[in-house]
Amino acid sequence: MNTALFVTQLVNGLQLGVLLFLVASGLTLVFGILDFVNLAHGVFYMLGAFISASLAALSGSWPLGVMLALPLVALAGAATERLVARPLYGKSHLAQVLATFGLILLADALAMLIWGVEGRTVALPAWLQGRVAAGVVELPVYRLVIIFSGLAVAAALYVWVHHTRFGMLVRAAAANRAMAEALGVDTARLHAVVFILGAVLAGLAGALITPITEASLSMGSDIIIVAFVVIIIGGTGSLKGAFAAAMLVGLVDALGRAWLDDLFKLAFPAEIAETAAPAISAMSIYILMAAILVLRPGGLFPPRARGR
Amino acid sequence: MNDPLLRLDDLHKSFGGLKVSAGVNLAVRAGETHALIGPNGAGKTTLIAQIAGELRPDAGKIFLCGRDITRLAAHKRARLGLGRAFQVTSPMAGMTVLDNALLAVMAQMGSPLRMWRPVRGEAAMVEEARAALARVGLAEVEEEKARDLSHGQRRQLELAMALAGRPRLLLLDEPMAGLGPRESRDMVDLLCGLKDHYAILLVEHDMDAVFALADRISVLVAGAIIATGTPRQIRADAAVRRAYLGEEDTPC
Numbered sequence: 001m002n003t004a005l006f007v008t009q010l011v012n013g014l015q016l017g018v019l020l021f022l023v024a025s026g027l028t029l030v031f032g033i034l035d036f037v038n039l040a041h042g043v044f045y046m047l048g049a050f051i052s053a054s055l056a057a058l059s060g061s062w063p064l065g066v067m068l069a070l071p072l073v074a075l076a077g078a079a080t081e082r083l084v085a086r087p088l089y090g091k092s093h094l095a096q097v098l099a100t101f102g103l104i105l106l107a108d109a110l111a112m113l114i115w116g117v118e119g120r121t122v123a124l125p126a127w128l129q130g131r132v133a134a135g136v137v138e139l140p141v142y143r144l145v146i147i148f149s150g151l152a153v154a155a156a157l158y159v160w161v162h163h164t165r166f167g168m169l170v171r172a173a174a175a176n177r178a179m180a181e182a183l184g185v186d187t188a189r190l191h192a193v194v195f196i197l198g199a200v201l202a203g204l205a206g207a208l209i210t211p212i213t214e215a216s217l218s219m220g221s222d223i224i225i226v227a228f229v230v231i232i233i234g235g236t237g238s239l240k241g242a243f244a245a246a247m248l249v250g251l252v253d254a255l256g257r258a259w260l261d262d263l264f265k266l267a268f269p270a271e272i273a274e275t276a277a278p279a280i281s282a283m284s285i286y287i288l289m290a291a292i293l294v295l296r297p298g299g300l301f302p303p304r305a306r307g308r
Numbered sequence: 309m310n311d312p313l314l315r316l317d318d319l320h321k322s323f324g325g326l327k328v329s330a331g332v333n334l335a336v337r338a339g340e341t342h343a344l345i346g347p348n349g350a351g352k353t354t355l356i357a358q359i360a361g362e363l364r365p366d367a368g369k370i371f372l373c374g375r376d377i378t379r380l381a382a383h384k385r386a387r388l389g390l391g392r393a394f395q396v397t398s399p400m401a402g403m404t405v406l407d408n409a410l411l412a413v414m415a416q417m418g419s420p421l422r423m424w425r426p427v428r429g430e431a432a433m434v435e436e437a438r439a440a441l442a443r444v445g446l447a448e449v450e451e452e453k454a455r456d457l458s459h460g461q462r463r464q465l466e467l468a469m470a471l472a473g474r475p476r477l478l479l480l481d482e483p484m485a486g487l488g489p490r491e492s493r494d495m496v497d498l499l500c501g502l503k504d505h506y507a508i509l510l511v512e513h514d515m516d517a518v519f520a521l522a523d524r525i526s527v528l529v530a531g532a533i534i535a536t537g538t539p540r541q542i543r544a545d546a547a548v549r550r551a552y553l554g555e556e557d558t559p560c
């Protein structure tokens with residue numbers, strides 16, 4: 001096996017996994033805690049990308065652009081929570097899906113008016129452009145930065161949900177909202193905080209990916225489907241599940257793209273393997289989801305039966 | 309004359325054509341244990357939900373310590389001193405007894421900055437949670453998971469969680485429900501010990517418990533209070549006997 005390619009694809013897979021986690025964690029928190037299906041979660045990812053790209057161009061500094069973009073994405077999240085999500089808490093998932101699908105159309109149209117149909121690219125500062133030697137390969141510094149910042153966010157989220165008072169109240173409100181309110185918990189505020197946090201995490205993912213790809217109108221819709229795959233594999237509502245599933249999906253996707261044809265050549269004639277592999281590798285994460293759901297219908301970390 | 313702790317002023321609530329509260333007037337005085345009884349379907353649950361803030365009345369007003377709380381959200385009522393015992397449901401069952409009590413202490417804190425601290429980071433809060441557990445006799449099992457408690461102990465934990473918020477008025481919705489004879493007696497003993505320290509509004513089917521605990525009793529029939537008085541007066545009240553107590557020898 002080609003070690004250099006393997007390490008490169010491993011890093012690519014981890015980087016994809018980390019970004020998927022940033023998007024999926026918000027999605028799974030909002031679904032698990034608020035019982036709200038937000039199809040428009042990808043909008044925050046797209047907004048994070050476009051806003052950070054514009055602000056980077058304006059300010060001449062990409063890190064500054066990202067830092068300024070996140071509060072704006074938080075504002076968009078707050079407005080969405082207040083105007084679209086809050087009236088639909090406790091309503092049917094179909095109503096939520098319809099409303100948030102409408103929101104996607106609206107957001108895409110607005111983004112097209114503001115930024116046009118062309119994508120926006122952004123240049124990394126010089127100190128992020130280098131490569132570091134890692135044994136047999138040289139890895140781009142920036143991809144490692146993404147991986148480590150994503151892992152740091154994941155750790156912070158875990159501590160927040162499981163070890164702080166705020167996280168405890170959030171869990172209590174998710175488990176039994178009426179009880180939490182009777183104890184004096186302002187659940188409306190908790191819900192808003194969780195929703196906005198999810199939006200900011202997705203925005204951060206969008207901002208982080210922009211220097212590698214670009215900010216584009218379709219990016220939100222592209223990521224949201226995979227993000228749903230991630231939370232279904234992980235078990236809806238589970239942060240741990242979202243993390244494990246995001247990494248799994250990232251690795252399967254990256255390694256599948258590189259090695260599926262080699263794998264197929266072991267079983268099929270070369271010609272068939274070379275035609276089938278690209279098609280199958282594009283489907284690999286869905287095949288993974290189907291396989292996991294057969295074995296564990298509730299996902300890797302299934303949601304426990306929840307009280308009202 | 310002082311305002312009563314809780315006053316319901318002509319509460320009305322209908323679901324479609326069904327009048328569930330049809331002009332309820334009720335006052336809970338400071339320090340008293342006031343029992344609310346009534347046959348099934350009398351509207352007790354709906355009334356409790358309106359007092360707690362889960363349901364809005366169609367008309368009428370609710371006063372807590374003289375303050376109009378009719379339009380106040382449930383969590384704000386809790387912070388004003390309305391303590392409600394809730395059946396602890398399975399998900400919180402994964403937390404320890406102490407953490408459940410801590411949750412109740414924390415729930416009352418408004419300050420967002422302190423919220424990001426570790427759960428057990430503040431000794432004063434832990435002490436308060438422990439005090440609430442001690443008051444209901446659960447101090448010994450504080451590190452056990454709530455799910456491992458017996459049914460009776462779980463009821464005690466609910467009570468401790470209501471107490472942890474330092475309520476002025478305890479709202480108890482059928483604390484005896486589902487308890488065996490011995491557990492019921494323990495719960496009555498426990499509530500006897502608490503009734504000197506808190507005003508209590510007790511909704512209960514277990515008449516032995518009601519007559520053992522209540523200073524005054526109100527009888528709700530078909531959405532309206534038909535009588536309020538001491539246990540002795542209620543026992544003697546002809547309308548109550550007709551509407552309720554006479555229905556069966558052993559209610560529930």
